[in-house]
Amino acid sequence: MTAIAITSATPTPFSLAPGATALIVIDMQRDFLLPGGFGESLGNDVGMLQKVVAPLADLIAAARTAGVPVIHTREGHRPDLSDCPPAKLLRGSPSQRIGDPGRFGRILIQGEYGHDIVDELAPIPGEVVIDKPGKGAFYATELQSVLADAGITQLLVTGVTTEVCVHTTVREANDRGYECLVVSDCVGSYFPEFQRVGLDMISAQGGIFGWVAPSSAVIDCLA
Numbered sequence: 311m312t313a314i315a316i317t318s319a320t321p322t323p324f325s326l327a328p329g330a331t332a333l334i335v336i337d338m339q340r341d342f343l344l345p346g347g348f349g350e351s352l353g354n355d356v357g358m359l360q361k362v363v364a365p366l367a368d369l370i371a372a373a374r375t376a377g378v379p380v381i382h383t384r385e386g387h388r389p390d391l392s393d394c395p396p397a398k399l400l401r402g403s404p405s406q407r408i409g410d411p412g413r414f415g416r417i418l419i420q421g422e423y424g425h426d427i428v429d430e431l432a433p434i435p436g437e438v439v440i441d442k443p444g445k446g447a448f449y450a451t452e453l454q455s456v457l458a459d460a461g462i463t464q465l466l467v468t469g470v471t472t473e474v475c476v477h478t479t480v481r482e483a484n485d486r487g488y489e490c491l492v493v494s495d496c497v498g499s500y501f502p503e504f505q506r507v508g509l510d511m512i513s514a515q516g517g518i519f520g521w522v523a524p525s526s527a528v529i530d531c532l533a
């Protein structure tokens with residue numbers, strides 16, 4: 311299939327190759343989006359991330375219709391915390407730490423209600439869900455082999471938070487040779503300033519890590 315140009319992408323039009331593209335949805339978990347989870351324990355206003363859900367639901371629906379694979383990630387740890395480095399566990403002075411009981415179960419622990427993806431964006435049968443212990447989706451996960459097996463070379467990157475797990479994943483992907491287009495209204499930050507600057511940093515310097523475009527432009531191309 312021939313490539314389709316997303317002409318409104320910055321810094322240059324993005325040449326989307328259907329059949330070689332996956333939509334990656336990073337960490338749209340209750341623990342980051344709902345009160346009582348990890349995000350709030352760090353002192354954040356979790357409401358800041360809610361605005362991502364509606365446009366991302368539309369983009370996921372368009373990807374499914376177009377046959378673009380949707381890959382979800384979840385940040386979290388084993389119940390015994392054996393995959394959580396002490397440096398991560400002890401970082402900062404949160405009101406609650408990873409593994410502590412929160413409103414939705416133990417915070418950021420696999421299998422707990424809060425660790426799972428919000429209802430509106432729930433994976434459907436057959437979609438890959440990558441459980442990751444770090445901020446980047448490639449570190450200590452099977453993501454690279456999943457992408458290689460599917461012949462994926464381009465990633466439409468969405469999820470939260472823009473400057474933490476989205477950025478880390480885009481940088482990891484960039485160094486592994488993937489072309490990343492970050493969907494501007496489908497990534498979210500607790501901090502408006504970080505959202506703006508985080509997106510600018512990706513497409514600056516001629517697209518040092520990738521491209522940025524709104525979901526409307528991506529959905530038009532997938533239709």
Ligand code: TIU
Pocket residue numbers: 336337342349352385445470471472474475476
């Ligand atoms: N705290 C914060 O902004 N983010 C994270 O801890 N993880 C993700 O970004 N998923």
